[in-house]
Amino acid sequence: MAVVNMSQITVTLHKAIAYIANPDKTEHGALVSANFSDDATNPAELARRMMATVEQSAGGNRANGVLAHHVIQSFSPEDSRRVTARELHELGIRFADEFTGGEYRYVIATHVDRGHTHNHIIICAASDVTFHKMRTKPGATIRRLREISDRLCRESGLNVLPEPKPARERRRHGVSFAELYASAKGDAVKDRIRAAIDTAAGASTDFDSFVRELNNAGVTVVVRGRHLTFTDMASGLRVRDVKLGRAYDELNVMARIGRHTVMPISFNRRMIAEQTDNAVRVWLPGTRRRLLITIPLTRIVRDGDTYRAYLPAASQQVVTGRRGRYAKQVRVEDLYGYFSRPPTRLEPAVHERMTVAIGKSDAQRRWYAMQARRLDELNRLADELNTAGRLAASGAAVDDAIAETTRRIEEEREAFQAALVAVCDTDGGGPLSDDAVVELRERERRLDELARELDTLRRVRAQAQHVKQRRHIRQPE
Structure with missing residues (x-):
């Protein structure tokens, strides 16, 4: 069976193409094709040519406008074993050709790095023929994509999914229908982001290396206040940490990186007395700049002028005087006598509603x-x-x-x-x-x-x- 999902790309088109064309996922690039170039090995050039079409279109390249559409066609493990990756790649080309009608540029890459083979298709938002943007409707477009995919699968002897229930028969609370459809084969974008975070946290020693590991996996992360916002490069989807679960918020990511339970303290840049390549010395609030603690940079996440340090909960913190002389040792818990205790998180880990509304009018x-x-x-x-x-x-x-x-x-x-x-x-x-x-x-x-x-x-x-x-x-x- 094949499951189809569609999303939009509004930024970093070249990164999205580079992600889907990753040689490690596509048999060293052998399963990457483009309908407008014989050479599909240069993501930057492919993105440049797509962007040229967008810029020539009516309205041009508007701020936050759609640059391309990202379609994922996932096949079951059973079908992936019965049919070769090359045959599924060719099926994906037929699928993309029929959907675009020969009017839109696209790049297709077949990934074989998971238990199921899946096609990534990035379609330019603007037509090469009319130079108008593709019109998409959330329900109608995904139905058309599925109809084409199902018919081609049947012709190739592959299974298809049963018809979904009407919207009125589905529960009002839960994840969106598009995500449910993608999750049927474990290919939801959020699942991909979670897996990338799991792997990156296990391979990192500090937050900076965590960011680099995520980038290598096709995910970016931005610190926004006390929350992390993750962006899937391939689809452009942004997800806040609270939508992924507590295991993926800043506190627990830093615990996983440090391999310890941790307690956070926050301080402003002006409280830093000295910074080296490895650590910062921070004045203890309320001591009139007489006492300091030293914190390794590996335990710090920076958000503008705000620094958040995640200290091992079971450790003792050495306090020194201005000249670095030993003053005393305190438990990390006792540091909340100087620093503000972080607020208790109240919102549930994941809470979403169906995007399908009830009612005819x-x-x-x-x-x-x-x-x-x-x-x-x-x-x-x-x-x-x-x-x-x-x-x-x-x-x-x-x-x-x-x-x-x-x-x-x-x-x-x-x-x-x-x-x-x-x-x-x-x-x-x-x-x-x-x-x-x-x-x-x-x-x-x-x-x-x-x-x-x-x-x-x-x-x-x-x-x-x-x-x-x-x-x-x-x-x-």
Whole structure:
């Protein structure tokens, strides 16, 4: 069977072509072809010629405009064993020729580095004939691609997927249909990014080498505040770490790189007293620049003028005076007496909704969306009432409950991090095994439950404070 997925490329077209044409994935380039060049071994030249067509098109190369469309046609392991990679490459060429109708330039590469063979096809967004941009519609275009692919597969004796259920029969919550379709054969972009992160973290000694390893795997990473944003070069898809799971946020990536459970501290560039090639000496806040700690650069992630250091939780930190003389040793936990403790993460690890809306008309869809929001609000109110009732029955104060839940979150967070470091060592630095994923997801589920409980408790406290203020205002003088 063949699974088809489509996405858009809006930046770094040459990197996307270089990624799909990787000799290590394409039998040393033998499975790379272009319908507009006899030489498909120079990604930069192929990208340049595609970009020339885009620039000549109506509207030209607009900011954030689509440069190319990336189609992935994945075959089952069974079909990959029965049919040679060259035959599947030729099938992909027929597939691309029929879809483009001879009007659009494309590059196709067949990857054989996984358990299933799959074709990557990058199609120029602008026509060579009309110089107009290709018009695509999320549902209609993917259906047309699948119809062509299914027919060619049947002609070649390959299996095809069963027809998907209508949108109204699918659940409202979950991942998008396009991702479900791609995930059927494990070829979802997010799965690819997760696997790249797993491997890069296992092969890295610091954040800079992690970035380089990811780049080599076709993924870029940018630090944005306390979050990491990953971009798949081949598709241009950007994914925030919270959409991948807790194992892929900055804290846990640094734990995996350092092979220890870690605790973060943050400081501004102006707190750095001295920086060498290997470490920084940082003033301890509140000591009037009398005491310092030394932090290896391998444990630091920089975000503009903000530095975040991830220190082994079980270690002791040496504190020195201005002239480098020993002053004392403190636990990493005790550094929060000087530095601010990081906020507790509240959002669930992965939470997405179906992109397919319910309703036949815009008015119906707006009405259903409004009802969904009301239902979510009712669920939140129910959680608050249940929590308030439980507190009243037990006689516990809401502040004590918040403190206890926060403590449990910290314990679970440390347990999750320790488990993650352990399974990464067991798996030898490669993609996480199925058993490891199951274990981590169960720990992640418990963290999500505690995070939602803490969020509810904070809302209950805010409501109680609001009611108290209103009563105080209404009291007669």
